[in-house]
Amino acid sequence: MKHWTQREARAGVTVSPDALNNELRAQQSSITTLDRTQLPVNLVDHNNSELNTFAQVWQNRSKGEQTAARDTKTLGNAFQCISYSTGISGWVNAFGFSTTLTGFKGGALFGEWSGNAFVNPGFAATLNNNFPGSPKYCGFRILVNGVPLVERRGVALHEHFRVVGVGRFPQGDLQVDLQIHITDIDTNEPTTAVAVGNANVPQVHVYSNRYLFVGRYR
């Protein structure tokens, strides 16, 4: 801690020019080179700090439905969504375009992606598939600049999901991709039902999508 007083004037001492000069110089160097030990606590709030000094939030609660694939010939009592006729396999972007986190300053990035997912679970174990690895899942993954921020097995029913991850990234705009992964078709599984007209069986749909990212720069 710097002290602002070089000479404390006391009663009866001789006054010299240095008594004034040294005191002023001490204050000059203190005032014009403030550091953290001299600034009071709770000095700074959002009203007197630069925008995004410490944290930054990007969010969109209206991301809507997945647009990776949409079969318009699904059964009438179903979503128009991913079916095995759409040829989706592996990890695919849930949406047709990436999201950019503009102005990321470098530091920790928290990300969450939530919504609802419909998964057709019925044909998890067909004939001669005695040891199915798992039910059918819709997996979720958040990529940031091509690096997985979080990857989860996901949900196997028609239910809500939320995936959360934290990572450290360098400064600069970040490209975010929200990806899904569906379980591939089983060889004995029907892809169409008994119906007049459109009869493709729906497999996966992701909707009510919302994301929120928080950059923490401290």
Add this chain to the structure above:
Amino acid sequence: MSRINRGRITDGQDITASDLNDRFDDYSQAGALNAFNVRDAAIDLPQVKADWFARDSYEATLGEFSLDHTSVNTVTASSSTPPAAGHIVQDFGGTASVLNFGLSGVTIGTGDVLRVYWDLSVNPTYNGTPWTAIGALGQYVFNNTVAGTTTVATSGNVWVLYPQWDITSSALTNFVDVPGQSDFTTNYTGSLYGNTLAQCEATTVIPAWVQFFADASDGKVNASKLYDSRIGWRGVSGAWHYSGLATTVYGMRWIIRGLLHPDQNANVNYLAYDTVAGGQGSPNPQLEYTSGKASAIIMRLG
């Protein structure tokens, strides 16, 4: 860094009033302390007010705690058109569970974001096979392995849980659906009521049941190998964010409706009331629930 530079007063020199005044003026001039004068990293967390990350946070209990489920609240599926009113999440005494933001409410400014999260312990129940009823949305018909057809469950039937907020007063008597969320009562075609998926921004869907079809062969269902299953007690969660026009929020509550099912009309996807399946069994399909939490965090966007 800017520095004050004035020649020193030396021994034997007269000190006049202007000498002193000039020197004190040096230290009182406007702008003498500026960004350049503050040393690198001068601002640290102690200098920042504690609300720098989250301005406010709130929490409330939804429903009422019952570890062994000896007490539960029960919501019965709607079997009428238009569908019955939604059920307000409440404790065992019937008092609505409200996430209360106080007498003055909390103002979400244009530079703020309101993050709301919730969870609830639920148990969907049913009797018989509601999905097989004629006209139920929750059924598919597949060819079976003995040259006939078999009706199976889509496993798409759900209960929905979504928030409402009161942005009028702390009296909390004017709850409305939050932006991006509707109440599933739009009659979009024939006798079907529901929301477009674009109207489901704050919706949590809760599966009502699930059915597996073992030993399907060559694209045909084995009718003797249908295994329907109760979902059982589970925790469900949801989330919603608000940012936009400045709004003062006084409270939030949660609504349960059911049963609903995926549907489509004119190339638009819907979550629609399946009032046929909702009217099957004795009692009709129900959603039991006990307790959960609702929490809200208010942050600056930047």
